[in-house]
Amino acid sequence: MLQNFSRCVQFVRFNARSFSLRMSPLPDVKNLPVLHSTLEQAKRFAAYRAVDENLDYANHRVIGVGSGSTVIYVAERLGQYLLDPKFSIYASQFVCIPTGFQSKELILTNGLRLGSIEQYPALDIVFDGADEVDVNLQLIKGGGGCLFQEKLVSTSAAKFIVVADYRKRSPKYLGTNWVKGVPIEVVPSGYIRVLNDLKCKLKCKNAVLRQGAPAKAGPVVTDNCNFIIDADFGEIEHPENLHRDIKMLVGVVETGLFIDNAQKAYFGNPDGSVELQV
Ligand SMILES: O=C[C@H](O)[C@H](O)[C@H](O)COP(=O)(O)O
Structure with a gap:
């Protein structure tokens, strides 16, 4: 019995140690290892800033995670909130709603809690990418084929924040930069x-x-x-x-035309700066 008790104490100590090793303060994006391309860096800068400036971590509970290559960094950032002792008590309450298979995987691999739009039909906030954003914040989406679920989720959210790189910002009309239709x-x-x-x-x-x-x-x-x-x-x-x-x-x-849906768009530039369009 004593042996069992000491095994149990060892188990708890071991797990507490590995858990504390995993916990780490929210990293400053500038101190992270540089990514393989300036485009990826630009996407990450935009995504991290969008999350940090718009996530009301103490009050937001139901968070939409969109699809595409920029949202990868949104999910990464949300996962970092979970590991920071200052935010984890709040972040452990987050429920993330996916917009497709890819975003479901992103939610799970970043240790976030997965929910469905059927369980949570009203979201606090959603972060998603775009193929093009015009001067009035109208969007073309669906370049990755996820438009229906993206629209379902984004129109069910109190706030919709776009994360993108500089190539997505239209000088005026949709269809200028995104010419695939x-x-x-x-x-x-x-x-x-x-x-x-x-x-x-x-x-x-x-x-x-x-x-x-x-x-x-x-x-x-x-x-x-x-x-x-x-x-x-x-x-x-x-x-x-x-x-x-x-x-x-x-x-x-x-x-894939998202009309009067987004409130803000963050565009990452190759030099590491991020521009905000409201
Ligand atoms: O169907 C895909 C989605 O609408 C994406 O959010 C959009 O294509 C932008 O993706 P990315 O961030 O890879 O440019």
Whole structure:
């Protein structure tokens, strides 16, 4: 019995030690090892600043974590809050809502608690990337195929903060920097009908079914088992009208035009500075 008790004490000591080793103060981004490219550095600077300036760690509980390559650093930063003894008591209460398979993985690998939009239909804040941001904070999203769940989560949040690199900032209209077209999620059986309607009814310059090659033969299939069409409308002067028109087409699930949704956007620059657009 005494032997068991001493084993138990050793176990507790060991675990307390390894836990305390893992705990560390929130690192200053400038002191972290430099990433492999200035673009990645720019994304990380933007993401860390966006989290630090907008996360009300003592009050925010339900946090949306978006998709893409910039959000990786949002999840990393949130995970660091969990390891800082000053913030961990609050961060351990966070519930993170994913916008797709990738963000679910990000939440889990950073030790954060995973929740679902069905359990938590009202979020305090969401951080997500964008393919392009215009001067009015209207967005094109869905370059990575996650637009439906991203829109569900971002429109369910009290605050939506965009994290991006300098390439995403449009000088004026959407469709200037992002020239691959507006991503549109469609029901698979309706894709031909939507392609025709985009061209004939909405006078789109070009519309293509997004292909998975070289990683997959055939079309990209979204996390919701749908297809994606990329529709080129050139520069988009009235994104809200275009969104409404596309949404009316039979077979369309959601568009990658995010209208009047984001409150702020943080753009990381190659020199390490971050610009804020509100
Ligand atoms: O479907 C993907 C999402 O809308 C992404 O947030 C968007 O493509 C931006 O991704 P990244 O941060 O990799 O540029």
